[in-house]
Amino acid sequence: MAVIGPGRQLFAGVVLLVLLEVCSWPGARAQQSSVPDVIETKADLGGALFADRNLSFSRRQNCVSCHSPELAFTDPRQLGAVQGAVSRGNDGRALGDRNAPTLGYASLTPPFHFNSAGQPVGGMFHDGRAADLPVQAGAPLINPVEMGMPDRASVVARLRENPSYLAAFTRLFGPSALDDEDTAFAAFGKALAAFESSQTFAPFDSKYDRALRGEAVLSDEEEAGRALFFDSQRSSCSRCHARLSEDKNRETFSNARYFNLGVPENTNVRGLNGKAGTVDHGLMQNPAAATQSSAGKFKVPTLRNVAITGPYMHNGVFQELRTAILFHDRFNGGAQQEARNPETGQPWAGPEVAANVETALLTSPPLGEAEIKALIAFLSTLTDQRYEHLVSVP
Ligand code: HEC
Ligand code: HEC
Numbered sequence: 532m533a534v535i536g537p538g539r540q541l542f543a544g545v546v547l548l549v550l551l552e553v554c555s556w557p558g559a560r561a562q563q564s565s566v567p568d569v570i571e572t573k574a575d576l577g578g579a580l581f582a583d584r585n586l587s588f589s590r591r592q593n594c595v596s597c598h599s600p601e602l603a604f605t606d607p608r609q610l611g612a613v614q615g616a617v618s619r620g621n622d623g624r625a626l627g628d629r630n631a632p633t634l635g636y637a638s639l640t641p642p643f644h645f646n647s648a649g650q651p652v653g654g655m656f657h658d659g660r661a662a663d664l665p666v667q668a669g670a671p672l673i674n675p676v677e678m679g680m681p682d683r684a685s686v687v688a689r690l691r692e693n694p695s696y697l698a699a700f701t702r703l704f705g706p707s708a709l710d711d712e713d714t715a716f717a718a719f720g721k722a723l724a725a726f727e728s729s730q731t732f733a734p735f736d737s738k739y740d741r742a743l744r745g746e747a748v749l750s751d752e753e754e755a756g757r758a759l760f761f762d763s764q765r766s767s768c769s770r771c772h773a774r775l776s777e778d779k780n781r782e783t784f785s786n787a788r789y790f791n792l793g794v795p796e797n798t799n800v801r802g803l804n805g806k807a808g809t810v811d812h813g814l815m816q817n818p819a820a821a822t823q824s825s826a827g828k829f830k831v832p833t834l835r836n837v838a839i840t841g842p843y844m845h846n847g848v849f850q851e852l853r854t855a856i857l858f859h860d861r862f863n864g865g866a867q868q869e870a871r872n873p874e875t876g877q878p879w880a881g882p883e884v885a886a887n888v889e890t891a892l893l894t895s896p897p898l899g900e901a902e903i904k905a906l907i908a909f910l911s912t913l914t915d916q917r918y919e920h921l922v923s924v925p
Contacts (some may be wrong), residue, residue, distance in 0.1 A: 570699035577726025580719065585689055587678035588646035592621035594671065594723075597631040603836035603918055604732065613800050616847025625676040626786075626804035628811060629657055630847035633840050635915065636833050638664060638728035639783045643819060651820045653787045657829045657845040660817040664727050665720030675884070683712040690715060735781065737835070738912040738919070743780055749912060756909025759902055767859070767895040768906070771831045784834035784913065789814045790889040791827035792859065793882030797846040810883060811846065827884025838911040839921045846883075850874055852910065856903055862890055865899040 566579045580586065581594045597618045598604040609615040617627040642663040643654025654662055661667035671677040672686050680823035690696050691709055700708040739757075741747035749757060759769045769775065772784045791813070801807045814825035829845045840850070843855040854874050861870070861879055872879050880889055891914050898906070911922050 566693055568694045568695055570695055570703075573722045573725035574729050575726075576696075576699045576703060577722040577724070577731075580722060581726055584674055585692065586680070586686065587621035588680050589593065589621045589623075591623070592678055596621075597671075597677070598634050600731070602921070603840050603915065605784070605840045606631040612803055614842060614847070616797055616800050616842045617804065620674075620676040621679045621694060621812040625679075626800065627676050628800065628804055628806050628809075629845050630842060632832060633656065633836055634732060636733045636783055636835050638724070638732060639788050640785070643817075650812060651789050651817075651825070654817070654830070656815050658817045659789070659820070659830055662819075664724035665717070668720040668723035669716045683716060686719075687712055687715045687738065690719070734917075735913050736914065736916040737914050739909075739914075740780070741916075743914070752905050752908040753912050754909075756902075756905035756907070757912075759905060760909055763895075765896060766902075766906075767834050767893050770892045772834050783909055785831045788827035788831055789820075789825070790831065790892070791829070791882070791884055792844075792893070793827075793885075793889040794829070794844045794846065794858075795848055795880035796883040797848040812884060813845070821830055826886045827882065828887060834910055835913045836915055836918060838907075838914050839918050852907055853903060856898070856906055858901075859893060860898045862893040873924060 566583060568573075570576045570579060581598075584590050584593045586593065596608070597606040599607045600608060606615065608619065610617075610619060613626060616630055618631050619626055637655070640655070641653035643659045643661075644652055646652050651659060653659065655664060655667035656670075661670060669683070669686075672680050673683060680689070687709060692702070697709065700715070700718055704714070704721070707714060708718045709715050738747050738749070738753075742749050759766050761773070763769055771786055771788065771790065774783055774786055777783070796810075801809070812826050814820050814828040814830075815822065817825070820841045838844075838852060841852060842850050843852065844858075849855050849858065849872075851874065854872065857870065857873065858879065871877055914922050
């Protein structure tokens with residue numbers, strides 16, 4: 532904490548006024564934050580902002596609440612009623628409608644664009660509606676079911692409360708950085724993006740990466756799963772969950788394209804979050820791709836750290852990794868075709884959006900039980916080293 536000397540009394544008075552004002556908001560009491568006095572780099576500033584609860588209306592929620600570094604930057608609060616499928620907002624009540632994705636390796640997702648074949652690629656959120664990390668960062672602050680700030684001006688006021696931020700924004704982004712909402716949000720986004728692009732988010736130190744570098748050896752089962760995963764004659768996986776053309780030492784396990792897998796509605800969540808009867812149209816809700824051909828499509832997620840980031844799919848409708856794999860396999864006309872969702876004991880529920888369900892790229896020889904086990908063993912090797920103790924291979 533900065534020591535307040537005589538020359539800073541006026542400043543202290545202003546801080547006190549600000550504190551009195553915010554304390555009159557319901558539930559809002561200024562939080563002791565762990566922001567260092569001096570912030571050296573944009574990434575450090577982003578790190579401080581990522582952890583600062585004062586940027587939510589109630590001062591109870593930060594980015595970490597839903598993107599914890601302890602769990603590959605997903606939401607660790609396994610909320611009983613919704614089984615961890617969606618997140619609670621800063622008021623402790625509001626429930627979202629989509630699963631908080633990992634932020635691990637997100638910096639390697641290209642900005643939203645159309646490729647040479649006219650297909651949408653990249654972007655942030657399950658529907659790519661934020662072009663890139665800097666644009667994305669401002670959204671949760673003013674999302675009513677997330678950090679819940681009333682508007683951008685109130686966010687800037689919260690930033691200006693903190694002398695360390697005032698100094699850091701000014702030094703790193705210029706003297707007028709916090710003067711107006713546009714410059715402040717642009718700087719905020721760049722700082723967050725710098726932090727999210729740091730090595731902490733993309734260490735490339737999983738067993739898979741170590742094996743590529745000759746520092747580890749995959750078990751027979753893991754190796755069988757790896758070979759199956761990358762063999763597009765025997766499985767579909769690498770048609771979507773691989774970039775292939777990129778540096779193979781920096782594989783992201785997603786081509787960042789958009790597909791409708793026919794994922795069923797999460798009726799449990801919709802019964803609790805007040806959105807019963809609504810439809811999530813995915814990519815069609817992205818203003819840059821708002822056509823019928825986008826209906827029901829969601830971004831191909833990375834499979835890095837997937838063994839510890841359940842529940843799965845954009846709405847968290849499946850608890851187990853095995854279920855997510857069986858769900859893909861239901862297209863393949865083999866033994867699994869008649870199979871039921873092992874989590875409900877019922878036949879697979881129909882798609883939330885029936886249009887555009889992808890079949891061509893998903894079709895492959897059906898997977899047998901040993902192959903499914905091998906795929907799970909392989910996917911578990913995509914866990915960053917610091918989370919390896921969290922993996923429980925059945
Ligand atoms: C209440 C929970 C919650 C909070 C708080 C929250 N997020 Fe998220 N985050 C989500 C959810 C849910 C999504 C997916 C939303 C969607 O696709 O519409 C998401 C998506 C993202 C994505 C997109 C990742 C990708 O690969 O598409 C990024 C980046 C992100 N959040 C960063 C942040 C940052 C930075 C903060 C703090 C300023 C933050 N989040 C605060 C729940 C949260
Ligand atoms: C046609 C492209 C495509 C193919 C082929 C494909 N997937 Fe997917 N996969 C997706 C998309 C898109 C999602 C997200 C769907 C959603 O949330 O609505 C997904 C989701 C997943 C998930 C859940 C991840 C999470 O974080 O929620 C897993 C696990 C997965 N896929 C594994 C596989 C495996 C293993 C294979 C091969 C057997 C495979 N996929 C083949 C497109 C594909």
